[in-house]
Amino acid sequence: MLEKILTHKRAELSLRKKRCPQSQLEASLHLAPPPRPFAQALRFPGKVRIIAEIKRASPRGPIRPDADPVKIARLYQRGGAAAVSVLVDERFFGGKPAFLRLVRWEIDLPLLYKEFVLDPYQVYEARLLGADAVLLIARLLRTEELRMLKELAASLGMDSLVEVHSRDDLQKALAVGAEFIGINNRDLATFRVSLQTTRLLRPLIPPEVVVVSASGISSPLALTCLREWKVDAALIGEALMAAPDPEAKLRELVTAAEGGEGGCSE
Numbered sequence: 461m462l463e464k465i466l467t468h469k470r471a472e473l474s475l476r477k478k479r480c481p482q483s484q485l486e487a488s489l490h491l492a493p494p495p496r497p498f499a500q501a502l503r504f505p506g507k508v509r510i511i512a513e514i515k516r517a518s519p520r521g522p523i524r525p526d527a528d529p530v531k532i533a534r535l536y537q538r539g540g541a542a543a544v545s546v547l548v549d550e551r552f553f554g555g556k557p558a559f560l561r562l563v564r565w566e567i568d569l570p571l572l573y574k575e576f577v578l579d580p581y582q583v584y585e586a587r588l589l590g591a592d593a594v595l596l597i598a599r600l601l602r603t604e605e606l607r608m609l610k611e612l613a614a615s616l617g618m619d620s621l622v623e624v625h626s627r628d629d630l631q632k633a634l635a636v637g638a639e640f641i642g643i644n645n646r647d648l649a650t651f652r653v654s655l656q657t658t659r660l661l662r663p664l665i666p667p668e669v670v671v672v673s674a675s676g677i678s679s680p681l682a683l684t685c686l687r688e689w690k691v692d693a694a695l696i697g698e699a700l701m702a703a704p705d706p707e708a709k710l711r712e713l714v715t716a717a718e719g720g721e722g723g724c725s726e
């Protein structure tokens with residue numbers, strides 16, 4: 461599946477570059493709303509902050525296919541999210557780049573451009589749409605590519621959330637000096653999810669790095685564990701998007717993330 465996504469993404473990119481060349485994106489950057497700090501908005505020792513994700517579908521199928529991204533963004537802001545992640549991939553995740561621009565007008569929270577970023581073109585696009593951070597998946601990029609994209613994002617005022625799933629990925633992230641790391645509990649090739657990925661990789665990350673745990677987080681108990689493991693933030697998509705009342709679900713999770721009762725029994 462991952463190969464299929466990447467093949468499609470490369471074809472899509474070459475088409476989009478023809479329609480709107482990178483030079484045009486670069487020339488329009490002055491029109492973008494100014495970038496805001498993303499990673500630092502998540503630092504709250506003793507608490508886990510929540511990055512709520514707007515995700516209408518996943519490669520496994522539809523989640524909330526007709527969801528209005530603007531309405532969901534408003535619910536997320538009201539429900540206590542610290543930041544919002546917007547899926548922009550259309551083919552596999554039901555997103556659209558335009559969602560990010562619409563959400564940027566609607567709410568004040570920092571925004572993450574959630575995409576399979578392979579090319580500088582996408583980093584310029586992210587900024588033009590109003591993103592404050594971009595996702596860079598270590599597994600998909602060589603160390604030098606990762607470094608180059610991270611530096612480009614920084615030069616445009618954005619943070620890079622470097623996503624890791626293994627020790628090899630983490631080594632790459634640390635080699636490029638990532639100060640913002642996302643541990644993906646889901647293996648992108650097999651879709652298997654385990655919170656243990658966070659438990660195992662967290663201690664290998666230096667304390668000054670802002671750490672996010674992503675994927676498969678759906679219960680107050682999971683948040684209690686993440687708090688015990690000293691993770692700064694949890695990135696949550698499906699559990700919120702699939703809930704009958706996403707705002708109520710978010711409030712329930714925020715309460716646990718800020719220090720509810722009970723210990724982690726994982």
Ligand SMILES: O=P(O)(O)OC[C@@H](O)[C@@H](O)c1c[nH]c2ccccc12
Pocket residue numbers: 513515574575576597623644674675676677695696697698699
């Ligand atoms: O819906 P979940 O299980 O809460 O997961 C959210 C997020 O972690 C997931 O959407 C994700 C993590 N890394 C990605 C890379 C590309 C696309 C999507 C993702």
